[in-house]
Amino acid sequence: MAEVTADQALAPAATPAPAAMPAGAPTVPEFQIVPLRGLPIVAAILVGLVAAIVGNRLWALDFFHVVGGGMWTGIDLFVGLIIGPILGRLSVQARIEFSTRFMPKMLIIMPTLVTMTLAAGWQLARHLGNLEAHYHNHAWLVASYCVVGVMAVIALGFLEPANLAVLFELKKPRPDGELIGKLMRRFVYTAGITGVMQVATLVIMTKLAVG
């Protein structure tokens, strides 16, 4: 196989070539694919979420739903529309260093935020009677299911597998730059799509909040 250098391969076709590439193969820093230090935090959040659901307290459910949803929406918008385009224009070395620090964190942050938002949101809607078919904003609620459903398919079907595959590729002694470039483009594009879809979530949720 003809070797494609990582810097050639990682440069997205639609973006200008990164300036001042260092000679030779880029260095991949040591990193953990799953940051184990974050797992106790995830466990604590999930325990708190279960307690909120069992207690069925309005404030606790609202807290988990609003905090989780706000962070989920904010991160999706920020990554998809701000970080993604910047990442595409960084040098290969900078992109690798950023990815090895950023993507493992995303691997545990996003599923946790999604779980706390959806689980608490479902219970909150039930608590408030919004799940009832005769709720006057029922159509908006069903629209929110559809938006979340599409985002779930994109995130679980494309974004997360690409994220994980990049991290494993970066762990190889000689990472395939072309493959990483392809997977990173998929990650950035799908993050952008979910970011745009989050605008629809904001429209629906603000409508539901005011009744």
Next chain:
Amino acid sequence: MSAVAGTDRGVPVAERRLPPISEVAVATIAVVVMGGIYLAAHLPRRAPLGPAYGLLGIAGALLLWNVVSLSRLRPFAWDTFFLVGRWALLAYLIFAGMLEFIFIFDHVRGAILVILTLMLAIYAVNIPLLLAFSVARYQPVADGPDR
């Protein structure tokens, strides 16, 4: 079987032709999500269950097709597949378990609970399968007998 890192029978691992396991897994997620939305949109009334059974059947058939296709892959980086798969399965069993807990806690009963439970089971197996396949497909195949 090739023992060369990054290749499989002389073909770079990234360029191997494999069955559309990822695509079918994504379709499975979509069908499960559609089933969940269909049932949720009718709550608290009982939705007509025909479409829900249909979607469940389609999702189950797609998952089965994927498992059979996977089992026929030779050679394949099975070590990596199972490494990623078992941890992802643990994580998604926890997430699916939480959703199941909410359904039971909210007094969902009968056929709807059975359908939702089976859809959650498909979800909890399908996503780890997709994640494990997405990683393992790009891994070099280790020395040793084909599995």
